[in-house]
Every structure is written in structure tokens, then in C-alpha cells.
Amino acid sequence: MAGGEFDLIRRHFHRAAPDGMLGVGDDCALLPATGESTAVSTDLLIEGRHFFPDVDPRALGHKALAVNLSDLAAMGARPVAFVLGLALPRIDDAWLAAFAQGLYALADAHGCALVGGDTTRGQAGVTISITIFGAVAQEQALRRSGARPGDDIWVSGTLGDADLALRLLSGESVPVADPAAALAASRQALEWPQPRVALGLALRGIASAAIDISDGLLQDLGHVLAASGCGARLCADDVPVSQALAALPPAWRYRCALGGGDAYELCFTAPPSARERVAEAAARVGTAVTRIGAVELGSGLSVVDGSGAPLPELPRAGFDHFA
Numbered sequence: 001m002a003g004g005e006f007d008l009i010r011r012h013f014h015r016a017a018p019d020g021m022l023g024v025g026d027d028c029a030l031l032p033a034t035g036e037s038t039a040v041s042t043d044l045l046i047e048g049r050h051f052f053p054d055v056d057p058r059a060l061g062h063k064a065l066a067v068n069l070s071d072l073a074a075m076g077a078r079p080v081a082f083v084l085g086l087a088l089p090r091i092d093d094a095w096l097a098a099f100a101q102g103l104y105a106l107a108d109a110h111g112c113a114l115v116g117g118d119t120t121r122g123q124a125g126v127t128i129s130i131t132i133f134g135a136v137a138q139e140q141a142l143r144r145s146g147a148r149p150g151d152d153i154w155v156s157g158t159l160g161d162a163d164l165a166l167r168l169l170s171g172e173s174v175p176v177a178d179p180a181a182a183l184a185a186s187r188q189a190l191e192w193p194q195p196r197v198a199l200g201l202a203l204r205g206i207a208s209a210a211i212d213i214s215d216g217l218l219q220d221l222g223h224v225l226a227a228s229g230c231g232a233r234l235c236a237d238d239v240p241v242s243q244a245l246a247a248l249p250p251a252w253r254y255r256c257a258l259g260g261g262d263a264y265e266l267c268f269t270a271p272p273s274a275r276e277r278v279a280e281a282a283a284r285v286g287t288a289v290t291r292i293g294a295v296e297l298g299s300g301l302s303v304v305d306g307s308g309a310p311l312p313e314l315p316r317a318g319f320d321h322f323a
Helices: 005-012 057-075 093-109 161-169 179-191 197-202 217-228 250-259 272-285
Strands: 037-046 078-088 113-121 127-136 152-156 209-212 231-235 266-270 289-296 300-304
Touching: 005 093, 037 057, 057 078, 057 093, 057 127, 057 179, 057 197, 057 209, 078 197, 093 113, 152 272, 161 179, 161 250, 197 272, 209 217, 217 231, 217 250, 217 266, 217 300, 266 272, 272 289
Parallel strands: 078 113, 231 300
Antiparallel strands: 037 127, 078 127, 152 266, 152 289, 209 266, 231 289
């Protein structure tokens, strides 16, 4: 049943492309021109570096696409299509069927078609590469460079659960009363992140800058500030967290929520005059947003607690792929 490369593609990744597109089966995919700018992003997931070998393949298929959709969300771009690259140590039909199920479920939910890719044998675990294409009018695209002094800083959802789950799965000693319960409460965030595509689209014309939180809030917000030539003041106790994270000692809560990656929430800025429009946009798409700080003149990022006192020690700056 395993067959070769082309049988693998035919069984698991050969779907008819939507009308107007040419998908799997030719040397290139053809995407229709829309008069909008094309937003392009790519992500690489490597077994042992980005995911555990025993992860549910459905969750892995979901996450592999979710991290790319999150990049489109941060630009306010509408998903169009994607291509998939897979390096596999062997052909495992049951694993591939489950992986494809998770991948297609999220793709269908966002109207994002698989239109091509490549497969090969790899020597050391599974490697997944997805390149995604979106569309956005250039003047509506959310960029990192648009923040201005006085702007509010917002985040969607809650932060830190994925980092907590990763620490527990890695066997790290975390001060929780019941590690199994804490993992059960936080694991969904790590393995099934929900890209905020609808929120990104709703924030076009409202947000001044945006980024998705993939490598940690402090690090990713720092990219926005550097691109915008601004500084900021952030209140750590205003950063929204789940009940599982709220139960941690403050230093651990800050470590996970401020420094932890894999959140795939949006961090964005908007002028104070837009607060009502931000709230209306978030309510319209059913996503909670929280104001956590303000952009300032100058450079750098200061972080204070709820009383206004600087944090005695900031968490590490975020994930580094070569650390």
C-alpha cells in the first residue's frame, strides 16, 4: 500500500483546485490575478526542533498551516493558496492520512487551497515546509513599521499557555500543584493554535502596525518598535493569561506570557481614538483583545508590574532558532 512518491501525493495531497486556479499536477500552480498585492510567507517545521516525534499527526497538519495563516493575519491578508514540502523517513499511510486531515480541515475553514509542493525521503525525522499566498490591497496591509508614539498596544487572546505546555512536555520542573492538569489545560494552545485571520482582516484601516506572536511577546513587539523607530511601556500584569497560567508564581507567569513563543496571537498598535473601533472589530469576529501598554518616543521597551514598578528581571527575549 505504501507505494512511491507519486502514489503518496495522489492518495493524500491531490485535490482539485478551486475554479480559476491550476493546482497539483503541473510544473507550477497558476493563481488568478486579483489586482491586490500578493502576501507570501514560508515556515519550516523540523521534528525534534519544532514538534515532538509522538505528536498527533492531525494536530501537526493543523499547526503546520496555522503558523503560516498567522503570518497572513498579521498583514491583514486574505488566504488564497499554499504549497507543501514534506521530507519523510518512510511512507506511513495512516500517519499521512491523519496529517492531511488536520491540514485540510484548517485549509477549508479559511478557503486556502493546496496547489502544489514536493515530497522526498529524509534521513532524520519529518520536515515540513509550507509557503502560503494571500492577497491584500497594498494600502490596507498591516506592517510592522506603522506604530507611532501615543498608540495603544494590544494583544489578542491569552499568552503563555503554549510555553507552559512545552515546558511540561519537556520534563521541566514547573511550580504547579498538578502537572497533569496544567498540561491538559495548556496543551491545546501548543498543538492546535488558532490563527487570527478574521481579526487581521477586521483591523485593516484601524491598526497602525501588527505582528504575530511566534517567538515571544517581548521579542516580537521589539521588532515592531525597531521597524517603527519608537519605544514602548508595557504593563506585565495587563497581559491576558489563562487560569492555568494565573495560578503560577508571578516570575513564572511573566516568563511564559512575556517570553514564551508559539502563541500565534496578534500584537498590534492603534491610536487611542480607535479604541471603540478596535473593540467593535474584535467583537464582530469573536476574538478577545486586551490593551497592555503604549508606544512612546525614543527607543527600547520598559516593562512594569501592576503597581508601576519595573520588573526586577525580564524573561529571556524569546525563541532563537539557532540558540
